[in-house]
Amino acid sequence: MKIGITCYPTYGGSGVVATELGIELAAAGHQVHFIAYSQPFRLRGREQEIAFHEVAVSNYPLFEYPPYDLALATRMAEVAAYYELDILHVHYAIPHSISAYLAREMLKRQNHRLPFITTLHGTDITLVGLDHSYLPITRFGIDQSDGVTAISNYLRETTIQEFHPDRTIEVIPNFVNCDVYTPLSEADRAAGRARYAEPGEKILVHLSNFRPVKRTADVVRIFSRVAREIPARLLMIGDGPDRSACEWMAHRKGIHDRIHFLGKQGSVSEILPLADLLVLPSELESFGLAALEGMACRVPPIATRVGGLPELIDDGVNGRLFPVGDVDGMAGAAVELFRDPVRLEAMAEAARLTARTRYCASKILPLYERFYERILNGPDSSPAE
Numbered sequence: 001m002k003i004g005i006t007c008y009p010t011y012g013g014s015g016v017v018a019t020e021l022g023i024e025l026a027a028a029g030h031q032v033h034f035i036a037y038s039q040p041f042r043l044r045g046r047e048q049e050i051a052f053h054e055v056a057v058s059n060y061p062l063f064e065y066p067p068y069d070l071a072l073a074t075r076m077a078e079v080a081a082y083y084e085l086d087i088l089h090v091h092y093a094i095p096h097s098i099s100a101y102l103a104r105e106m107l108k109r110q111n112h113r114l115p116f117i118t119t120l121h122g123t124d125i126t127l128v129g130l131d132h133s134y135l136p137i138t139r140f141g142i143d144q145s146d147g148v149t150a151i152s153n154y155l156r157e158t159t160i161q162e163f164h165p166d167r168t169i170e171v172i173p174n175f176v177n178c179d180v181y182t183p184l185s186e187a188d189r190a191a192g193r194a195r196y197a198e199p200g201e202k203i204l205v206h207l208s209n210f211r212p213v214k215r216t217a218d219v220v221r222i223f224s225r226v227a228r229e230i231p232a233r234l235l236m237i238g239d240g241p242d243r244s245a246c247e248w249m250a251h252r253k254g255i256h257d258r259i260h261f262l263g264k265q266g267s268v269s270e271i272l273p274l275a276d277l278l279v280l281p282s283e284l285e286s287f288g289l290a291a292l293e294g295m296a297c298r299v300p301p302i303a304t305r306v307g308g309l310p311e312l313i314d315d316g317v318n319g320r321l322f323p324v325g326d327v328d329g330m331a332g333a334a335v336e337l338f339r340d341p342v343r344l345e346a347m348a349e350a351a352r353l354t355a356r357t358r359y360c361a362s363k364i365l366p367l368y369e370r371f372y373e374r375i376l377n378g379p380d381s382s383p384a385e
């Protein structure tokens with residue numbers, strides 16, 4: 001198949017999933033064309049069969065707000081026509097589904113059928129979609145899509161409850177490449193850990209875009225409590241609006257020398273397996289891709305019981321779940337696990353097993369391929385439940 005993919009190319013889960021999907025589709029022999037305002041940040045190294053088409057937005061002085069969605073629609077239609085795309089797959093409803101709708105309608109006039117699929121990732125529904133001014137257009141984008149997927153049961157149910165769409169929504173969960181996100185050999189792990197911690201120290205890791213929904217200050221608070229009990233270090237991967245507040249808090253608490261703020265990293269699969277536990281105290285996660293990436297690397301998550309996280313994390317088996325803001329609970333769980341290495345080891349093993357048996361790219365890719373085929377063989381006109 002010839003597949004166009006549009007996503008937010010910057011640091012964020014939906015862009016990561018879209019990029020990894022494109023890489024896997026290309027590896028399976030499909031032709032993949034990314035259409036976005038810049039090259040997706042994880043699109044490096046493995047992307048020989050993938051083309052990238054940049055969307056340039058004209059900044060004519062009259063445009064106080066340059067019309068990105070129109071520029072995107074135009075580029076989608078051009079790329080689809082020039083490269084004879086079979087299907088477009090957009091990640092994140094706003095504005096991508098609207099641009100795809102425009103591109104599809106433009107191409108109809110040239111007798112080119114270009115069905116499009118929208119994958120809902122979370123904040124497009126829970127935050128952006130629920131800002132009332134965006135609700136009607138988000139619902140329109142969903143209803144006009146030829147197929148719609150959500151990345152968890154939670155997100156599917158929320159979308160149905162809040163938007164009452166006409167379209168059915170299929171759940172295709174997020175995934176990881178279990179050969180890339182994989183534990184390291186003992187020697188490599190020890191060498192890597194030595195870059196960040198003294199022998200005998202434990203390592204916690206957090207990975208996010210440091211937006212308020214991630215509650216990154218809770219990560220520092222949790223670590224501060226853990227570090228009082230156990231010699232430990234914290235790796236903070238990523239960047240975003242709340243990073244400086246975390247750095248300030250680390251200094252104020254006098255633990256800045258135990259925290260490594262690593263910023264945005266291209267190859268998180270090389271850092272995650274160095275850790276003992278991953279901390280994800282988010283206000284909301286429709287899926288929680290960072291938790292899955294850690295689990296695939298044999299790093300169990302300590303997370304919040306919100307959104308789609310309970311679908312991924314079985315409390316006490318492959319990770320731990322706590323109410324939002326329960327800093328003491330999360331810190332206590334980490335200390336408990338560090339003091340019980342047999343239990344921590346069993347949890348790490350169970351975490352990897354969950355990733356391997358349920359969320360490997362090899363298991364999820366065929367679901368997308370079958371979905372594409374279904375859409376290509378006729379519009380998905382089944383009514384919503």
Ligand code: GMT
Nearest residue numbers: 012013014121122284285286287288289
């Ligand atoms: O969480 C963010 O700020 C980014 C956002 C995105 O669209 O990039 O993440 C959402 O999509 C990810 C990939 O599907 C999910 O793993 C995240 O749970 C989801 N975030 C929320 O629901 C808050």
